[in-house]
Amino acid sequence: MFKSIIYKEWIKIRLIVLISLGLSLLALINIFLKVRHDILFVDAANYWYSFLFRGSTYFGILKYLPFAIGLAVAIAQYIPETVNKRIKLTFHLPVSENGILIRMHAFGAAVLVTLFLVVMGLFTAGSAIFFPSNIINPSLVTMTPWFLGGMATYFLVALILLEPVWIYRGLYAVVAAGFVTLFYTSASIGAFRPVLPALILITVLLSFVVLFSGYRFRKGEM
Amino acid sequence: MIKISRYILVLTAVLVASIALPAFYWTVFEKVPRSPQIYYSCVTGDFIIADGNKRTDPSGKEFTLDEYERALPLLYFRQLMADGEMPDSIHGIKLEAPSISRASSFYRYTPRKLKTPVPTLYPMLESQSGKVNLAMPDDYFRIEKRMEFIVAKTNRINEEKSALFTDALIEEGFVFPAKIIAGIPTTRKSVDEGYFVTDSGGSLFHVKMIKGEPYVVRIETEEKLDIVYIEAVDLRSREFYCYVFTKNQGIFVVMDEVYDLQRLPVDGFNPEIHTFRINADLFNKCITVLGENWYQAIAVDDMYKVVGTHYEEWSGLYERAEGKAFASIFPFEIRMKDDNSAFIRFFFRPSPGYRWIIVNLVALIIAFIMIRRRGWAIGANIADLLIVGITGIYGLAATQFFPNKFTVNKQPNNK
C-alpha cells in the first residue's frame, strides 16, 4: 500500500527531482571549479582571507536553489492532485484520509531531505579539499537556513495548494512568504547559529500542517 | 493532529506578524536616535557636547563652530593652523603637529562587537622581518587542541611550526583551547604585535612570532578577570596594546612592553548593552559610556586620574510619541536582528507599560463577536481567544487567517 503511494508520488515528482539534482550538481561543479581557479589566480592565502575577514563566500550560488527546489517539488506533487480535485480519488482509497495524505507528504519530504543532504554532503566533501573546518563549519551554518527554507517552502506550498478556498490560499501565501523570508535574511557568515534550533523546530512542526488543508478539503469548504 | 496543525499555523502567523508589522511601523515612524559626541577641552577644562549642529558645554552654553574649534585645538589643529589661530603651547607644553598626531586616538566599542560570529583562523605575521613593510604569511593558525598552522595552498598542517608554537604555549602554562583570539590581522598597521589570547581557563597571553620563533608571554592580573572581549589597537603613541573588556569588572588596557593592566575609571559597564568611546589627545582621554538614552562622560589625565565627569539622559524610545504609540498598539515585537548583536535570533521585546492591554481587549472583543456571528461554540474557541488576548492584533489576524472551523461528527444513530 505504501509502495503504491510512493509509486504515484514518484511518477509525479521524478522529473523535477532529477532536474533539481542535475542543477544542484551543476551548481556544485561551478562552485569548485571557481574555487580551484581563484586559488590559482588570487593566491590561496588571500582567498582564505576574504572568507575569514571580508565576509565573502564561495557558495552564494546555492542560496535560492533549495527554495526553488522545494517550490517546484510541492507544485509537481500537489498541482496534479488539485486539478479537477483529483485528490478525492486518493481520499477515497481504503486508507484513512489523514494517513494517506501524511504518507504522500512524508515521501515528498523524504526525497527533499535526501536531495538536500546529498548536496550539503557533496559541498562539505568538496570544500574539505580546499579549506579547513574553520572555514567549512561557518559556511554550513550559513547555508543550513537556506535548505531549511526549502523544506518550509515545500510544506507551506503544499498547504496552500490543497486549501480549497482561494481567499484562504491568498492568506496562507502571505504568512508563508513572511515566514520563508526569515530563512533568507542576509547576515554575516555564521550569524544564523543561535536561531537555527528554533528554525529547525518550527520547520519540523510545519511538516504535517498540510493535514489542515486536507481536512478543509474533505469537509467541503468552498 | 488537525487541530494541532492549525495551532502551529496560527502561532507561525503570530510570529510572522510580530516581526513584520512592527518592522513596517518602525520603517515609517522611527526617528534617528540621538548620538552625541563628547570631547574634553584642554582649553576650557570642561566637556563639549556636539549633537548634530549644536555644540554646547555641560551648562548649556552654545558654541559657534569657530569657538568650538578653538576650544578643541588638539582635534582641529590643522584647521587652526590654517587660520593662524593655533596656540604655540598649552599648559606649558609646546604644541607641534607630530606630537599632537601621535597622541591622538579614537576608539569605539559597541555590544555588536561582543555578539558577532568571529573567525577561528588568523594569520601570524612576522613581527621583526627586518623589512619596512609587513607581509602576510601563507598560512593561518588556529588554537584548538593545540596551536596549528595550516598552509592555505595545500590545506595541510605545517607540523613543525605547529609543534614549535604549541610547545611554547604549554611552557607558559597555556590551557587549550583558546577562548578569545584578538589581533589586527592585516598588514596595514605600523608594527605587528601578534595576538592577545585567552586560554580555556581565562588567563591572558600575548603570542607573536619573532624571526620565525614563537614569543609567548603570560600576562599576570591582580585578580582573576572574566574577559569577554579584547580588541588590539595600533596606537602611534605605543602607550598600550589592547582594550580588555570584562563581564562586570570594568575595562582595562594592557600597557605596552610592561604588560601592566590599567583599569579605566568606568563603573557599572555592561559590555552586552553599553557602548564605550574614548577620545585621546596629548593631555586627556575623554571616555564616554552610552546607554540607550543616556551617557556618562569621564575625562582622565595622562596618568588615568579623573579630571571631570558629566552625565546626561534624554527621553527613551518608549517615552517619545512614536514609541508610546507603538507600545499602545503592539504588546511586543520580535526581531530577527538587533542593534546590539550581529547574530540572527528571535529577539523578544515586550512593550513597556500596559497601554497595549486596551488594544488587546478590543481585539479580544472583535474575535468574540466574530465567533458568535458565525455561530461557533465559545468553548471550542477558548484557545483562540487566549491567543488573541495575549498577542493582540497579531493573534486576531492569525486566528482569522486560519479559520477554526471544525465540525463534530456524530456517530450513526442506530449504533
Added chain:
Amino acid sequence: MYAIECKNLTHYYGKKMVYENLSFNVEEGKILGLLGKNGTGKSTTINILNGFLQPCAGECLIYGENTQLLTPETKRRIGFLIEGHVQYTFMNIHQIEKFYSGFYEGWNSAPYWELMSKLKVTPKQKISSMSCGQRSQVALGLILAQNPDLLILDDFSMGLDPGYRRLFIDYMREYAKAEHKTVFVTSHIIQDMERLIDDVMIMDYNKILAQQPIGQFMNTFRQFNISLADHNAAVDLDGIAVNIERVKDKIEFYTYSTEEDVKGYLKMKGIGYNSFEEVKMSLEDAFIGLTRKY
C-alpha cells in the same frame, strides 16, 4: 437491507439553501438514478455520500457507517466514479492499474484489461492524451477491477458520445445485475437512463419531485394534450396537474391521475374541450414534464 440511508439531509452554501430534510434509501442490489437539472444538488448529494462534504444537518450512512467517518474496510466496498471520469491522467494505463491494485486485496485486473484491449491506445500513452470516451473506459475498468459492492457514479454520461454512453450503460446494467451490485448513479442527461436504472429519484431545486421504481413512475406519470373549446377561458387545473404548459387553446399537462379522473375533473370544473389525448412519454419527456422546461 439498505446500502445507502440518508436521513434528513439539510445543506446550505452560505445562505443559499440546497435542500432541507431530504431523506432517501438505496436498497442493496438496486440501481438508483438520481436525476436533476444542473444545480439542483446532485453533486452536493454525491459529495456528502463520499464524505467530501459535511451536511449542515442530517447524515448519510453507507453500510451503516456515517459517510463522514467511513472506515477503510467500507471504503474498499465502494467504487467511486468522479464526474467527468476524473483520474490521475499523468499515468498510463499500466501505471494506474499498478497504483490502484496495491490498495485492494480482491483486485481483479481481468475486466480492466479486457476493456483496455478494446481501446486503441499505446501502452505508454498517458491518460491525459486519451479521448473522453477512452478515459471513461479506464475509469470504469478500474472500478470493475476493484470489484466493489456499491458503485457511485457521478454524471458518468458527461462528455461521452452516444456510442460510448450506450456501451457504458449496457455494460453496467449487465454487470450490476450479474454480480448483485448496488449502483447509485446521477445524471443530467436522461436519454438511455431507463435502460439502466431500477429506481428513479428526480430532484428539483430544494426538493425531491419523485422517488419510485422506474416502471411505476413511467406507468403512473402521464401527459395529456387538450385543445380548449374556449380560447380565452381561464383554466384552473391546480387540483390535479403537476405541471401545465399552455399555448393559447393548446394545453399540455402532466399528472399522476388517470384519463378517467382527469376527464371527471374537467367536467366538474366545467371546462370544455375539442380534443383530448394521452401522449406516450419517454423518461426524458417525463423528466421535462416533471421539472419544466426552464
